[in-house]
Amino acid sequence: MARRYGAWSRSLVALVGGALLGLAGSAVAQDADQNAEERPEPTRSSLAGPTFDTAFRAPNGFQGTHIFAPLAWPQANRVRLGSGAPGVDYWQQKVDYSIDATLHAAERAVSGRATVTYHNNSPDTLDYVWLHLEQNLFREDSVGALSKEPGSRFGYREGFEGGYEISSLTSDGRDLEMAVYDTLGRIDLDDPIEPGETFTFEIAWSFNIPPFGADRMAVEDVEQGAVFQLAQWFPAVVMYDDIDGWNTLGYLGQGEFYTNFGDYDVRITAPRSHIVVSGGLLQNASDVLTDEAKARYERARRSGETVTIRSADEVGDPASWPAGDGPLTWEFRAENMRTFAWASSDAFLWDAANLEISDRGTVHDGNVLVQAAYPKEGIEHWQNAVAMAQHSVEFNSRQWHPYPYPVAVNVNGRVGGMEYPGIVFCRARRSERSLYGVTDHEFGHNWFPMMVNTDERRYAWMDEGFNTFINIYTKADYFGESDDNGRGSPGRMVSRQSADNQQPIMSYPDQIWRGRLGYLAYGKPAAALWQLRENVLGPERFDRAFREYIDRWAFKHPQPADFFRTMEDVAGADLAWFWRGWFYSTAELDQAIVEVEENEDGDWVYLDLENRREMVMPVEFEVEYDDGSTDFRALPVEVWATTNAWTAGWNPKGRRVVRVTLDPNGVLPDFDESNDEWVAE
Ligand SMILES: [Zn+2]
Structure with a gap:
């Protein structure tokens, strides 16, 4: 290559x-x-x-x-080996969702009903089940609202009434009790879930869509309608793992999410004039697209070049949606995903093209339908958005691990930049460089943490830092420039690290001093990996180990020690001095x-x-x-x-x-x- x-x-x-x-x-x-x-x-x-x-x-x-002394990592066992690989007793939970949701566009609200199937693959008996109720972040009295600066990216926006209304919660026709503590809910069970058992429950909910949803979801008014970006939008079962048991770190804003893998069947009902896109593969194109649009959609699936499915001229024209009255229901299927996100708009232009990945992904046949959905405000640079996404996804597939999903969708709206499996939200409209930068970054998250599922509430560096690191090479390739160490250039690192009150990379994101998340979660860990690859191990030795880390932990849940141990195990090096100097301390070099x-x-x-x-x-x-x-x-x-x-x-x-x-x-x-x-x- x-x-x-x-x-x-x-x-x-x-x-x-x-x-x-x-x-x-x-x-x-x-x-x-x-x-x-x-x-x-x-x-x-x-x-x-x-x-x-x-x-x-x-x-x-x-x-x-x-600084050279061994680090006090957890004792290795048959779940997590001393080599950093998952062991013979490794297990993880699986949670499948079947969801019917409706977008109430005029009311700016979503309602939904889900059947949730929880597979207890752990060796433990579970007496209760915790749910993430992340919309509760948008209540005026949430811990996240009260602990972040009002009006900030992750803070509360005055005058908005958000949060979940849970209208029913049942299992086998019987009501379940749930204790709600801010963004977490505990369902107490009459009969515990034994190891190997499956527990199924139904839940119905609704919420008002926050116009500024902590930069994860949003509504934006544009000239030809409104763009809805929906994420962290359904009650989801909390991760139960071998390290922390139930991962009951609430949603405060800066910590993103750590969730179970599972399969999703999602039916989204939206106004007839809307285009709906998601991280899943569309199952009923014939029901929701005109014959002409369906033909273009099918052409895009076989074309390496971008095909326009709905053009600027067609937005708002009733001929661009199927004849009839009332809303339409879009059906999606997504397998082995750690969550499900979507977007919907009457203002969307919609482009798509195929990307052939030579090595098959996990849940697709080697073909990825790359898509861009954006209002006409973004057209100048977004008409190239599919090609940008093709580059990013293809490069990372070749360099690190095949892209695992059948779709890769980029959505333009108010959210500055946020990632979900198979779908990303990007704000950039002003320049090719900014749009490629954010597109590449958000799609890079499909490797970390969508595929290699790390704990984002505790270790932001394992997704943001690793991703910022791989972005160095995609960006250099796209713009034909030599790679540098990106946001972690030595001079900038020295100045960032010369400020008062330093914290180590290992700090939890919600405990990182304001304004320093970008450095500690992105810049410094990316610079560290760049040093390790270019200045300590060399690319051949580093890449062998880093790919092994991805291969070992793809669709599993690694902890920091699993990464550190794998790198030492495969590269053949004692790197305690490096991990301690860069990750566990605020050490400076002279x-x-x-x-x-x-x-x-x-x-x-x-x-x-x-x-x-x-x-x-x-x-x-x-x-x-x-x-x-x-x-x-x-x-x-x-x-x-x-x-x-x-x-x-x-x-x-x-x-x-x-x-x-x-x-x-x-x-x-x-x-x-x-x-x-x-x-x-
Ligand atoms: Zn990111």
């Missing part, structure tokens, strides 16, 4: 792959290693002694803990040159280095000689295992050193650049 790397990146990778990580050592590493056998006795007047204690300093984040000296015979150079803050990274430096030649040299991170002061040495082969530069490619987030260069007097 045609991958592009910057020139510096390629040379760096070659060097790193050989020198830093081959623990057996390489010519470069041994040459630069002061313990190499051919090293002569030091003859200069004074070798710089360590200027710090030999024990690692630990001013914050990991007091008393050496590599410094103290002095450069030569011995009396002029056949040995001593470079005294110090690691002056908590983070450790491999060392790279460029040496310039008086004859104009240069050497690129490297030291493995292990030089910092017992000391903060290290002397590197090598034979200059008759040349005089005139300059030494640390991190010559400028890839490290080094907090003090003033000590990164030495120049001969």
Whole structure:
């Protein structure tokens, strides 16, 4: 495949792959290693002694803990193995939904009725079942409304009355009791659900659609109608897993969702003038489309080029919907999804094309119907939205894992950018760059966390960070640019991390200081993975491990330790220093040159280095000689295992050193650049 790397990146990778990580050592590493056998006795007047204690300093984040020490991960067992793979006793729950819903467009409300089938695959007896009641976030008195700034992206909007009305809850014709605590509801059961048993219940609900739904769902008025984006819109069974039992972290806004895989049969009744799209595959095109539109829809399924199913001229024209009166019911089927989202509008233009994925996905035959639904306000750039989505989905399928769903739908409306399986919501209308950026990001979430189902209420970095990382490569390919480390560029990282009150990446999203979610959940973890791929392991070694992580955990529920362990298991590396430095602490990096000296015979150079803050990274430096030649040299991170002061040495082969530069490619987030260069007097 045609991958592009910057020139510096390629040379760096070659060097790193050989020198830093081959623990057996390489010519470069041994040459630069002061313990190499051919090293002569030091003859200069004074070798710089360590200027710090030999024990690692630990001013914050990991007091008393050496940065190289093993991390205290949960004890491995037969559910989650020490290798980071799921074990023979791995289990997960499954929840299937059959839903009939109606969009009351004029009233701006949704009503629905669902039959929910809960499969208890756990070894445990369950006395109650928890439900997510996420619409309750939009009550004036919800914890989320009261704990976020009013009017903010995740906050409460004055004057809106939201929340669920639950009109019935039954099982086998008998009423069930539910205790409601804000966005969670507990159904107490007369008969517990035994291991291996299935529990079925019916629930009916309605709610007013929030015009600003925490940037996850919304209604937007546009010139030719209104765009409804619906998500987190039905009572869903909470995740019960082997780590936390029932995952009873409520919905406060910043924490997205962590839900069960299951199959969805959803029938959505909407006004006849509407186009309805969803993360599922349309089952009854003949009922809801005109003959002409149906023919275009079928053509799109066989076309690599974008086919317009409803054009700008047709919006509002009764000839563009089936003859008759009253609403229409659109039927969708979605398998193995962690939730179901949809959108509906009388103002939608609708484009589609096929994307053939060479390796089959999990629930499709290799063909993905890529779609874009948008009001005419977005037409300038959205007429290319299908092609943009095709690029993103195809690239990630080839690079990481086949796209798993039969549809990939992009919807333009008020929601700035939000992802659901098979369908994403993107606001961008102003430029190709912004639309590709958000499209690629939201579709990237189909890998993390839609397929690799992580706990978004606790670990935003496992979806936002991983996704921001893979976006670096799709974006570079789309725009034909060299990849950089995206939002985590070293200079920006240093400035973000220089602010007060730092928190580690491992912080729960609803406990992240305002304004810092973008850095801690997106930028810093993406920068960390970029460092790990380009600067520590090298692409070949990293990609093998990262793909293995996806393969092992696709359609399962990994925890952070499963990721860390898998990377070490497959890459063959002890990375405790990396995880602790980047993920578990707020450690900062400062590599410094103290002095450069030569011995009396002029056949040995001593470079005294110090690691002056908590983070450790491999060392790279460029040496310039008086004859104009240069050497690129490297030291493995292990030089910092017992000391903060290290002397590197090598034979200059008759040349005089005139300059030494640390991190010559400028890839490290080094907090003090003033000590990164030495120049001969
Ligand atoms: Zn995201």
